[in-house]
Amino acid sequence: MPELPEVETxxxxxxxxxxxxxxxxxxxxxxxxxxxxxxxxxxxxxxxxIAEISRRGKFLWFDLDRPYALxxxxxxxxxxxxxxVGAPDEKHLRARLLLDGHQELRxxxxxxxxxxxxxxxxxxxxxxxxxxxxxxxxxxxxxxxxINKYRKKETEIKRALLDQNLxxxxxxxxADESLWRAKIHxxxxxxxxxxxxxxxxxxxxxxxxxxxLVEGGTSFDSLYINVNGESGYFAHSLEAxxxxxxxxxxxxxxxxxxxxxxxxxxxxxxCQRL
DNA sequence: CGTTGCGCCTGTTAGC
DNA sequence: TGCTAACAGGCGCAAC
Numbered sequence: 001m002p003e004l005p006e007v008e009t010x011x012x013x014x015x016x017x018x019x020x021x022x023x024x025x026x027x028x029x030x031x032x033x034x035x036x037x038x039x040x041x042x043x044x045x046x047x048x049x050i051a052e053i054s055r056r057g058k059f060l061w062f063d064l065d066r067p068y069a070l071x072x073x074x075x076x077x078x079x080x081x082x083x084x085v086g087a088p089d090e091k092h093l094r095a096r097l098l099l100d101g102h103q104e105l106r107x108x109x110x111x112x113x114x115x116x117x118x119x120x121x122x123x124x125x126x127x128x129x130x131x132x133x134x135x136x137x138x139x140x141x142x143x144x145x146x147i148n149k150y151r152k153k154e155t156e157i158k159r160a161l162l163d164q165n166l167x168x169x170x171x172x173x174x175a176d177e178s179l180w181r182a183k184i185h186x187x188x189x190x191x192x193x194x195x196x197x198x199x200x201x202x203x204x205x206x207x208x209x210x211x212x213l214v215e216g217g218t219s220f221d222s223l224y225i226n227v228n229g230e231s232g233y234f235a236h237s238l239e240a241x242x243x244x245x246x247x248x249x250x251x252x253x254x255x256x257x258x259x260x261x262x263x264x265x266x267x268x269x270x271c272q273r274l
Numbered sequence: 275c276g277t278t279g280c281g282c283c284t285g286t287t288a289g290c
Numbered sequence: 291t292g293c294t295a296a297c298a299g300g301c302g303c304a305a306c
Binding site for chain 2: 032075076077092109110111112113153154155159261262
Binding site: 001002003037058073076113114162164171172263264 | 297
């Protein structure tokens with residue numbers, strides 16, 4: 001499940017292998033690979049060269065030598081792979097970009113929640129990304145303003161953490177990890193948390209995602225890999241997510257899993273009290 | 275307007 | 291053993 005550290009790992013791989021390349025052709029192999037909000041069919045980027053590869057939260061995009069960008073979201077299972085021309089097609093290959101130098105940039109996506117799109121790129125971020133809040137590593141991230149936004153929310157803190165309009169990049173894994181680290185129960189009401197607690201939570205999110213980035217992200221299976229096909233190693237470092245009935249590393253109480261808001265939350269019932 | 279729930283997908287696993 | 295149901299869950303939109 002690609003969240004900020006995984007998407008950033010992919011972005012760095014893409015930058016290393018495709019920066020300054022020209023996109024010679026685009027081939028779309030599945031109708032869901034194109035986001036319906038794309039302003040044009042994907043093959044309009046043919047002939048463009050890749051000037052920069054950028055990211056906000058879980059969205060990434062190719063800045064082109066044109067007034068529009070090629071935006072990508074990996075969804076649940078999206079992958080980019082750099083492959084030599086002629087390599088056998090992957091089972092869930094959804095689109096391929098032919099680059100100069102006999103390389104292909106392939107978009108592979110089992111569950112088809114991921115997509116590509118062409119979007120106007122004349123502001124700070126492409127139009128398609130403009131509604132997404134800056135992530136915690138963005139120079140535009142305003143920590144005190146974001147703390148105030150969380151404090152005004154009339155919902156549980158876990159839900160708010162997943163809201164990409166407040167702060168982007170955090171998904172279910174890093175939400176649970178951040179809450180564990182900050183010792184906050186996922187069902188705590190936002191408007192009952194002190195500014196200090198929320199500040200601690202943001203600091204925890206920043207630390208957890210920084211550590212994950214160093215490890216190349218979290219891989220449970222082959223659904224998340226980087227552009228070289230390599231897995232990340234942060235799964236070994238998870239303290240709460242996916243550890244139901246295993247002992248908390250701080251107090252040995254068994255981690256509990258509950259479901260609310262349609263998703264699983266993992267937490268230590270002793271360290272993270274309501 | 276803010277919050278909540280649903281639908282979109284497919285491969286794996288748990289349970290009967 | 292073989293089938294069905296549950297599960298994974300980011301995002302956009304509809305509904306309340």
